[in-house]
Amino acid sequence: MYAEERHQAIAELVSTRGRVAVTELATRFQVTTETVRRDLSQLERLQLVRRVHGGAVSLRSVTMLEPRLSDRDQDHTPEKGRIAQAAVALLPQGGGTLLIDAGSTTARLVSLLPTTEQWTVITHSVPIAAIVAPLPHIELHLLPGKVRTATQAAVGHETAQAIGQFRADLAFVGTNAVSVRHGLSTPDSEEAATKRAIVHGGQRVVVLADATKIGQERAVRFASLDEIDVLVTDDSVSPSDVQAFDAAGVDVIRV
Known part of the structure; x- marks a missing residue:
């Protein structure tokens, strides 16, 4: 899988799931955790995900409504x-x-x-x-x-x-x-x-x-x-x- 394809797959997974861990992504795409972190940094610069400790969340989950x-x-x-x-x-x-x-x-x-x-x-x-x-x-x-x-x-x-x-x-x-x-x-x-x-x-x-x-x-x-x-x-x-x-x-x- 090319890096661009991996980036698209990661962005779609985060959007669907709301939150994904670095270790899970590394296992799924058979790359190192360092590679995943670089991928997430690039996706964050493109405003497709938000990096958090240990993984990434969708921008939708970052801004979701506050419960009463x-x-x-x-x-x-x-x-x-x-x-x-x-x-x-x-x-x-x-x-x-x-x-x-x-x-x-x-x-x-x-x-x-x-x-x-x-x-x-x-x-x-x-x-x-x-x-x-x-x-x-x-x-x-x-x-x-x-x-x-x-x-x-x-x-x-x-x-x-x-x-x-x-x-x-x-x-x-x-x-x-x-x-x-x-x-x-x-x-x-x-x-x-x-x-x-x-x-x-x-x-x-x-x-x-x-x-x-x-x-x-x-x-x-x-x-x-x-x-x-x-x-x-x-x-x-x-x-x-x-x-x-x-x-x-x-x-x-x-x-």
């Missing part, structure tokens, strides 16, 4: 519960100030904040605010802005500007996708701007993401890996992904 919060909350519930429990161990001793991003996993975290300590919670999430508002051990700061239906969270310039007035001990961040190549990303630009402000507002940044989001990419990047300290994920994440994040300087906690 109510739908996401039903997915991978046990894993999200374990991730939230593990995040509690990262809380500062004696209470403190927390920036909490919107999301189904971060919502589980706030319900686990120890009642023996006093916490200041800063959030743009309406559901999270509803959870913590009645609790006497939590001082709530609800951020302003336009509330998106999909995430039930305030976003936009007003929200990001308000976040910039705070400095938190810990920022807990959710994400639609995280990869070594693209960092943390989300489909919506206003959501990305708000998440970016949350990342910058924490002295320490902890990302909560189940393993289905690892190696994925969305249209708008809001943080690179060198801006986060810890990634808490579930134990179905692949060892190769853990090794790649370790090499990038991110502390990975698997639960």
Whole structure:
């Protein structure tokens, strides 16, 4: 098979499947993994695929629509519960100030904040605010802005500007996708701007993401890996992904 024929076959396979691994392509076309990586680089320059860690995805999958919060909350519930429990161990001793991003996993975290300590919670999430508002051990700061239906969270310039007035001990961040190549990303630009402000507002940044989001990419990047300290994920994440994040300087906690 000529290189041009292989390129066309790879592009068609990625378009059909949505995601293909380098090792699978090397086996299928009987070439080295280095050759496949060069093929993918060329296809990416032609805007036919998007390279990700370990393979390639179709451009359609990179920009696919964001699911609603109510739908996401039903997915991978046990894993999200374990991730939230593990995040509690990262809380500062004696209470403190927390920036909490919107999301189904971060919502589980706030319900686990120890009642023996006093916490200041800063959030743009309406559901999270509803959870913590009645609790006497939590001082709530609800951020302003336009509330998106999909995430039930305030976003936009007003929200990001308000976040910039705070400095938190810990920022807990959710994400639609995280990869070594693209960092943390989300489909919506206003959501990305708000998440970016949350990342910058924490002295320490902890990302909560189940393993289905690892190696994925969305249209708008809001943080690179060198801006986060810890990634808490579930134990179905692949060892190769853990090794790649370790090499990038991110502390990975698997639960």
